[in-house]
Amino acid sequence: MKHLRKIMLTIIFLAVITVFSLIMFETAQNEPPKPAYKSSRHYGDIHPHFVAISDSRVTIEQHLDEHRSKGILEAHFSMPQSGIFKDVTSSRDDYFIHIATEHNIKTLLFQTTDSDKDGHGVFRWIGSKSLCTALADYKGNIPYSNSCTSNMEETFSAQRPEPKLRFKLPLNFKLTKEVFQLGTVSSFIHLIQNGIISNDGVVFVGDLQVIPYSCLARPEAIQASKKHFIRAIKDKLDKLPRYGEVFVITQFWSAAFYHGMVESLPRLSRYIGFIDHRSEIKIYVACTAFMNSSLQTLFPSRNISELVICDNIGPILAARVYFPEGTPCGMYKSPQSGVYQMSREFEKYISPSIHIPPKNYIILIKRTKHRILVQHDVIASFLNNIAKQNDMELFIYADDNLPSFSDTRKLFHQARLVVAPHGAGLANTLFSTPGLFVIEIVCNHPHLNLCYRQLAISLGHHYHGVSSKFGCEATLNVDVNEVKDAVQFYMKHIVKKKNL
Known part of the structure; x- marks a missing residue:
């Protein structure tokens, strides 16, 4: 009887093991693969x-x-x-x-x-002290790079994008x-x-x-x-x-x-x-x-x-x-992203339609509904004086009086500097020549969004972000001196290149 009992227990044990194995196999078949x-x-x-x-x-x-x-x-x-x-x-x-x-x-x-060559370099992006501080304190879901530098000279450190x-x-x-x-x-x-x-x-x-x-x-x-x-x-x-x-x-x-x-x-x-x-x-x-x-x-x-x-x-x-x-x-x-290649496609159709010599625009984007730049008038006056001093032209690109889409393409293609509050108008830098200087007034936390930083990098532009102090999404309040310092620094290089 003892031997029979041992045999029965062994059979039961093996049966349990077999059923358990089948269950585990079936479960593994239904699970996503683990590469x-x-x-x-x-x-x-x-x-x-x-x-x-x-x-x-x-x-x-x-x-x-x-x-x-x-x-x-x-x-x-x-x-x-x-x-x-x-x-x-x-x-x-x-x-x-x-x-x-x-x-x-x-x-x-x-x-x-x-x-293979991708046709353009990637410039080091720059953040004002306010933006670098905001990034250091950022606790949102998007893993923004915190490798923020306020040294504007670093913007000329161009390198090929690292393959990932x-x-x-x-x-x-x-x-x-x-x-x-x-x-x-x-x-x-x-x-x-x-x-x-x-x-x-x-x-x-x-x-x-x-x-x-x-x-x-x-x-x-x-x-x-x-x-x-x-x-x-x-x-x-x-x-x-x-x-x-x-x-x-x-x-x-x-x-x-x-x-x-x-x-x-x-x-x-x-x-x-x-x-x-x-x-x-x-x-x-x-x-x-x-x-x-x-x-x-x-x-x-x-x-x-x-x-x-x-x-x-x-x-x-x-x-x-x-x-x-x-x-x-x-x-x-x-x-x-194919955004750089698309930018070069537009180049084929925009350049032949522009008079020679092309204008050299400073563009200030004006928003009138959301993310209104409170200090717009002060910055516009400053940019207008800078433009006159350097034989350039300031264009206020206002969302309540937009030029035609064709004129917009020509306008941004001839731009050398764009200053803008965060918003869709910056997507028009798709039509700009690589090497454009972009100064964006970025939304303050918790509305921080750096999609236009990535766009500028992908297009081969120079990017400088300045953080709003408060107010976003309704308004953007910025330290005007941070904007002025950036404009004055980049204008020296724009004028030097223009005169070559």
Whole structure:
């Protein structure tokens, strides 16, 4: 009996172990993969849904045309069997692992080499004493760099941007363990078959909700997007407008000037020629006046009404979706943003329209509704005197009397110094020549926002931030002497360069 009892206990013990192991295995299958990162420059072993190519427009167009040559199927869409979409955004480390599970998504990875040049330097940004103090005391959610210096001479310390490891890619079909850490990939584009595009820039394909790295990439916004699909799209699939080839650039909030010009539009930077010569491709975009004007500038031979699909018509179904990398909200964590390339695209069309010799403007941006600069008149008078002394012209760029979009582009292209309270008007520095001096009066804590610092750095401009003492978001109150000191210092270098 003793032996029989031991045998029975052993059997029970083994059975418990087996059941426990099965439970653990099942749990592991449902958990997100936990990648082990490896640094690599070799792409021979990557998953077959990904193709690494040279980051050149000629090579990119060749591969996009190869993809197009396979023909377009009639657009259709089937809900996932589970009825649930898995949300994935490129802000996640395991993003490409999930992308690799969907056979309707192919991805081109753009590879750079050590000999590639990005065409511009990055200047050391400067903070006034007030801004450096504000950053030292900052306790917000955004990890702002606290490497703040008030030594204005440092602004001439130019260097090439340091490459950062941003992409992690699965090996072969091993989607749960190893991934390559890709240090030489600058960006990517997804080629998606049969996707639903929502007006917040999300693509639903297979059982994935593919979210660009954008202002939508926040848990609450992602859930709202998913609920919108279930509530407003799911039962209307047969009624969705259908298109053949659609290039997506719209993002969350891209109807707003800053988000549209700085985050949405640069997604086109590598593909303007490709789209321009292929009339079948349409651009899904927030159809604001400034966006239509921008697209008409970049595609002068195209009828804009035929080129674009306005995102305000709601979700659409496309047989082929071109889905380039998104731009993070405020451009944070995105040193390789296409904003510099887009700036150089505008240069091609702005320069020929400017009379020679060009004017040399000092621009003071004036806000009249929110973030009003209390000391505007004092600063304007000071800048006007500086301009007269140096054979330059002061232009007050006021939001209640804006020049045309075309004149705005020319104006900022001829600017040498821009002084501005924090706000969307600074997005117009996209049209300026690299080397512009930007002095921004930044919002005080807790409203601190340095997105225009990142924009200036990305465009190859000099940036100097001065902190508001109090009042934001209604008003900005600044130490005028901090602004004057910065203007006088930079004007010496502007005048010297102008006279060369």
